[in-house]
Each structure stands twice: as C-alpha cells, then as structure tokens.
Amino acid sequence: MARLPRFQSLTVALADRSGKAVAIDVLDNNDGSFTVKYTAPRPGAYQLNVVFAGAQVPPIEINVEPQVDTSGIRVTGLENAIVTVNCEQEVHVFTPDGDNTRIVITSPSGSIVEAVIESTDTGFRVCFTPSEIGDYSISVTYRDLPVGAPYLLHSVPDGNKAEAEYVVSRCGPPRADLVTVTGPGLGPVIAQRSTHVFIDTTSAGFGDIDLFVDGPTRTPIHCVDNHDGTLTMYYVPKTPGVYYLRVMFDSNHISGSPFQVLAVPALLASSLTADREKTESSFTTLSSGSSTPKTAPCV
Template sequence: RRKPASIRPRGEGIYVAEFTPQAEGPHRIDINWSDKPIPQSPFNIQVLPLFEPNKIIVDGPGIRNGIPASLETYFRIDTRDAGFEQPDILIKNPEGLLTTSKVINNADGTYKVIYKPNDVGRYLINVNYGGIPVNNSPFNVKVEPTGDPTKCHISGNGINPNLQVGEEYSITVDTHEAGPGAVTCRIRSTLGNDLDLDIVDNEDGTYNLFYTPHNPGNYVIKIKFGGQDIPGGDFVVTVKKKKKKMLHMSFAFLYY
C-alpha cells in the first residue's frame, strides 16, 4: 500500500523526505516533480528486520567442550549483520544455578563474554538476541577437572568446628604441588543461603579465603581445586552467638 513521506525543505532546491517502513521486505519509492517521475524513479529497496538472531555468530573456547574447571574462559558474539539489539547471556552450572558472567561491549558490533566455570560437569549457555535464541543456543558445554587436588593443604582458624557470630575467619590453601587450576569455595548456611567470601590469589601458590558469619547455625564449607574436592575441604562449622560478659560486683560490709 502507498504511504506518503514527510517532506521538508533544506536549503535552496534541496528537500528531505522521511518515512518509516512498517514491514520488512521489498519496497518501492516513487519520487515525482510536478507530478512527473524524476530520473531513475521508482527506486526499489529491501527493508530488513529490526534484528535477525539467525545472523549472530558465537565462537570461542568458552562454548567448546573440554574447558578446564576453575579457570576463566570466554567466547565472542558477533552481531554486526544482525540488526540493532543487545545480547542477553544466561549461564547455568550443572546444578542449574546461575553463573556470573561479564559482558564487554567492544563498540564495533561484537561482544566478549567472560565467565569462570567452578564445577565439573555440563554448563548450559543461553545466548538470546532481542529475546530470541541465536543459532545453536543453548550451548551445552562440558567442563573437565584439572590439576591434582590431593596435593592441596588447608589451614587457618576458619576450619575450626566452633566459631562466633560477627568474627572474620580465614582459610589458607596451599596449592604448590597441585598443578594447573584455581581454588573455589562455597559456604552455605542452614537457611540455604550462600555466605559472601573473598578469595585472594597470593600468586605464590597459596590462596587466602576470608568470611564472616553473621548468624548462628551450621555452615557447610566446600573447597575445591580445579573443580574437584580437596581432601578435608568439605566440612561443617557451628557458629554461635558471643557470650555476654557478666558484670560481677563485690560488696564489703564494715561493722562498728
């Protein structure tokens, strides 16, 4: 169907015509002057969809099988031929829990997605564009163990069975002889919530883990290297409230 364009003058003898296509596919543009077609009119154009997820290219080591657990990996998303939208990334670990990822916009129509698979098993990587899955999404990626966790040693006051609320505790993991890999840890409370912790790579073959329990109860601590359990690294600590200090008073009676 015909739809008139919006025409406005821009300088002497110059006009600008604006229109918004309402559908994709072939369109014909008729330009007339004094009710007669100008040279080369009509013009035939092809209107493309606003975005085309099937033209997205996803590639890189982060979507291929055999990724080593606990080590950072990445993949690329090329949207240059796919129209104007933003990619949406959702990564789930073997337990179905979300895995944090970092998306870097290279400002040229490509993106770099960085994530670290902490666990061994199958990861599902969902890549959507405009809410629609791209080709081959979700990507089913197998993560493999790496290193030798039996060569790791743990120490520190954070492995003591009895702890107090509000105190910061630390665990040191020595990985000097364990080979390639990294330390990961998860601390879960009796309520099923994950406790925040900081993992510091000292870059000398040791790691320091810091955590502060804020509520009383039992906490399950699981420490892994290269996606595998460290011997003695799966244990429970009991956190109790601090005992209130009792005020002791003494009295002296004098008799006359």
C-alpha cells in the first residue's frame, strides 16, 4: 500500500489473485494525476485498489501475460526471394511451441493463400503454390506477437529465366550507349522488398547483356524477356545499404552504369550512411543469337 505525503486521503494498493501484496511506487505528476509503477512477480490476475477521501474507487483488474520469447523461432527456405508462379514452394518454420505459432500467407491481391502445413519434429513444413504474379507475404506469429517482419517472396512469370538467350535487335552493331534503364529499382528502394528496372535495348543492335547487382549481401535477381526488345529485371535488396546495378552491353557499360542504389529499412525515413564495400551477386547474361528464349522448368 502506498500513501502520498501531499495527499494523505489517497491510498493505492496492488495484490495478486491470492491477496498477496505487490510492491508499488506511486509518483505524483504534479498535475492532479499519478503514475503507479510495479513489477509483477509472475503472470496472472492482479487487482489495483484505490481509496480516495475514504471512498473506494472501483477496483482495476490487471491481467499480466507471460513474457514471450520468440528468439527460438526461425524460418528457412526463403534464400531465393524470387520464385516462379505456379511452382510449389516449401518453407520450414522452426518453433519449440507449435500450438501457439500461427502462419499466414497473403497473396499480392490480399487474399489468404491455402497452404499445406505439416507438423514436424522441429516445427512445421509449409507448402503452397503461388498463383499470382507479385509479392507474397508470409507472416509468423507466436502468441499473437509477430516474429520478425513479414517474410516476402516475389512471384514472376514462368516463361522466362535469367539464363535465357535473347535477341535484343535484329540488325546493327552493338551500341551500349543506346541501352536505357528506368524504373523504381534505380532507388531509393526499401530493403527486403522486391523492386525492378526496365531495360530498353530496341536500338542497341546485336550484343550480350550482363546484369549484376553488387551490395552488402548476395542479391537474388530475375530477368523477364518482354519479347519486344525490352526486359524487366527484378531484384530484392536483403539488407539496408548501398547497392550498385551494373548493366553491360557487349562487355561495355551502358550510360550511367554502374547505377548507385540506396536501400533503406522500411521504418526508417532518413538517409543511411552505408558500408560501400561491395559483394558481387549472381549475374544474368542475356545473349543474342536466338529468337526463342530458353527456359528452365520449375524446380
């Protein structure tokens, strides 16, 4: 029980469900209000009683939830953040308490995706097939608390792979200076979210296109042949920092390459001072010489 010296007519007491008193600290805010601080010794129901000028204020019921530790929960199978539409995907959720772990997959259109969730000795095996093109969100919660940020997968069409051979023009010598790159992927971009650039080679002549994304971490990339002399390259910057997009045509940099791209955290509005040490990612080579792109099957 606590009594404030300046207000002798006010008393405050906190007790657990068995009636055992809990130590409290009542602070006068000097504006007619008070702050009550306490540390609950264990989860459960508590009751705060306030008496003012001899009159009992209706008791305040407090329910203290157990402390939730999500450090033992992790998700694997998301190393390649770009996947192919209509190909089954599999991820594994490791959790020590499956009864209180929930997994929800949301499609690009906002609908909940049906998934096969199987219990394993270490958690769950989750299988689903993306049927739409765009960003899929995988949310994992433990006792209604989110485990990290939602995990993102970007689904792309199945007819074009990054290794496809591609005719960028039917005639003329290679002209790297005539290749243009536009789109949101030139930055600034948001870490852990898919972005893309649009590459126009319609006036560039014959030649190979090599695409690289260099940055703090290895970066998945995926190219889509638009069959009109243009292509779209998708990539996911996994961590905040400075990335470099290199576009080579016939072994020469195009105008503006390498493009410097800043990736920022989703909740951070200010600019970051990023480590500029580059780690080369996997690269894409698009070669002239065939009018039919070679595609790889779903794996």
